[in-house]
């Protein structure tokens with residue numbers, strides 16, 4: 070049987086994806102005549118709005134043969150309004166072509182796509198398109214790709230001398246590097262392996278429009294794409310079990326519901342039964358035409374009819390239950406405005422059908438007003454929706470103004486419990502709810518012995534957890550970024566029915582949320598502002614006003630570039646404002662960074678008017694059978710009524726005192742802090758030197774062992790050599806002396822007030838600083854407590870010498886039952902965070918609070934990935950910069966001491 074591979078083409082809007090698809094189809098002989106987007110006659114832009122607007126809206130498939138390989142090509146939309154449609158295809162790709170348009174360079178969207186490809190673990194080849202346009206500079210494009218995406222992006226341009234090419238390849242992989250340095254040749258198998266493992270991303274150059282470089286691209290893709298075995302039988306002759314992944318739902322022109330799948334194992338035949346429904350047809354689509362086939366095999370991408378309840382992201386067959394959830398999400402929601410004579414109820418049903426095709430719409434109907442709300446990505450999507458509603462359902466709809474979609478999460482671990490027992494019903498559910506990584510969404514699992522609760526009930530509970538959008542208790546927004554584990558449950562032999570567990574599960578979540586410290590999240594955007602240099606001051610002020618963060622301005626030619634993050638809700642119409650004050654020369658580009666703590670949470674919560682106790686559709690109470698009647702027990706009284714007592718019941722209220730010396734694993738923290746970005750920026754010569762010097766062991770150890778804990782990064786490239794030989798005693802003396810003089814100073818009342826207003830706080834992330842300092846890092850490896858004490862010592866001296874109030878924060882979030890704990894050491898405040906709260910989280914919270922009144926500087930990790938939005942304008946410095954400050958202060962203390970000695 071033929072090898073099947075699935076290729077996806079991705080890029081920002083207008084980079085040439087559809088044109089490249091056309092060129093690939095032409096080269097393979099699938100089409101005889103090249104169509105053009107500009108002539109509205111391409112093979113894949115088939116929808117009328119796509120042709121008229123010249124953009125792709127829906128992902129589409131073409132199947133063609135090339136050198137005995139059957140290739141499924143998926144063209145995707147580039148416009149950000151349709152990014153979820155693009156993202157859904159990623160889960161079925163064997164390999165991706167990421168197009169960079171030479172004239173546009175590496176856009177922020179290309180960076181976002183590259184990150185998504187990493188998330189979905191798709192091998193990737195980069196095609197630099199439109200090199201036929203004048204002004205293309207191959208070497209500067211290559212270095213910009215390497216700087217912005219990954220240093221493992223390697224030019225496959227023929228102009229490159231072979232030595233250099235092989236060196237670059239060797240640099241992609243430690244193992245290959247050592248073999249190469251030992252004199253072994255790099256083979257094409259090595260290259261294929263690097264590409265498949267995502268250790269190397271080839272860069273090719275060409276022009277889709279002129280068919281230039283496309284053949285080479287196709288050959289490389291065919292060689293490098295991993296493919297699934299299409300064998301229908303195992304080696305012992307037994308048939309392989311069927312498995313498939315759904316990546317899209319659509320309807321054909323006749324209104325038939327199509328489930329688009331990639332078969333991952335076994336065979337699917339017409340008339341097979343899936344989830345109790347029969348497969349009517351299996352279609353192999355190419356453009357808007359299809360070929361019906363009797364069977365489909367592993368590796369094939371096809372559309373099936375006959376299934377009415379499927380959803381994009383779900384698995385079928387052996388993948389049943391393993392669902393993939395999207396990362397990209399709409400951040401605006403708006404009300405659908407219907408003509409007065411239209412009844413909203415049928416419209417709501419029709420929108421629900423559209424929602425099957427675009428799950429991001431999240432159509433909801435507000436009970437209070439009967440209004441329909443939908444979530445949207447942007448203006449272009451609105452226009453497409455308006456058109457679809459008109460052509461499919463003959464509805465003239467408009468949209469109200471968009472408002473921000475907020476979310477909620479929790480800051481501490483709780484056990485949520487729900488009991489549902491009206492007469493002749495019974496179910497009890499206990500859920501452990503833990504805060505998750507930002508962007509991780511909701512993750513469900515079960516850790517409940519099957520002796521206590523049968524597997525079928527456990528599965529049912531997991532389904533109930535995943536089947537709906539659960540509302541938070543602050544504003545009723547969707548909850549996210551939590552790990553929810555079923556830890557106990559109870560059914561009744563006779564009385565339990567399926568619906569009982571639904572009730573108990575929903576109530577358990579709400580009961581947990583009522584106990585937890587909830588956090589309101591808002592969408593945060595990454596921005597890049599390009600503007601004339603004389604306007605930078607104004608932009609910086611604006612960013613501050615919009616509660617944004619900003620790095621140091623970059624100069625590119627005659628313009629400045631500002632990058633950072635800003636809450637989406639604050640940005641409003643800033644693009645227009647920017648354009649106005651820069652005389653049309655300033656531009657802003659944004660992509661969604663993710664959800665972060667809301668900058669004006671109190672205000673948003675108050676204006677939402679949400680009261681969890683009045684939300685009758687989402688009760689937090691439990692129902693118990695008492696004296697033969699169903700009785701509602703409020704959430705806070707429910708625990709004492711529960712029928713199961715889990716050991717974790719008192720999880721949140723444990724009084725255990727944090728024992729910081731025992732429970733933190735120093736190696737784990739070392740691993741954590743050294744998991745700096747995987748990018749290695751050393752040159753080949755440096756690597757070679759390191760390799761032979763075998764001094765590189767640390768990195769190795771960390772990479773081999775790093776594990777389960779929240780990654781934070783430090784940048785140890787900029788670590789300064791420690792200053793040694795400063796006697797702590799001397800410092801202390803100096804601090805005391807300083808204090809004395811301070812005391813003697815007669816500060817007038819007014820001056821004092823001014824001082825108060827200019828009070829400056831310095832929040833320091835303890836472990837990050839330890840690992841930014843060679844001396845403390847070494848100590849930590851031997852004895853973490855000693856390193857901590859030493860830092861406390863150093864900083865209390867530092868504090869004595871500085872005007873800032875220093876707050877030193879240590880993570881204790883891994884310490885079960887740990888409570889927040891504050892020590893005063895001289896003027897220095899040392900804080901140990903409570904369980905389930907990282908130093909990052911604490912600092913963020915504190916910075917937010919303090920910076921409302923005072924100036925705040927935060928010294929934390931260098932990771933941009935983990936960016937915290939210091940909303941009220943706190944300044945940020947990296948741990949290593951901070952350490953330099955500390956060193957400098959120590960030095961000047963030392964200088965002062967020496968100076969004094971000379972004087973006497």
Ligand SMILES: Nc1nc2c(ncn2[C@@H]2O[C@H](COP(=O)(O)OP(=O)(O)OP(=O)(O)O)[C@@H](O)[C@H]2O)c(=O)[nH]1
Nearest residue numbers: 082083084085086087088124125147199276277278
């Ligand atoms: N000069 C030149 N123009 C090109 C090349 N490839 C594509 N174009 C033009 O770029 C424009 C956009 O091309 P498309 O193929 O529609 O781009 P796309 O990436 O599919 O766009 P969306 O699907 O809307 O995101 C069209 O006008 C193409 O003719 C190329 O290699 N050279």
Ligand SMILES: [Mg+2]
Nearest residue numbers: 086087124125
């Ligand atoms: Mg296109």
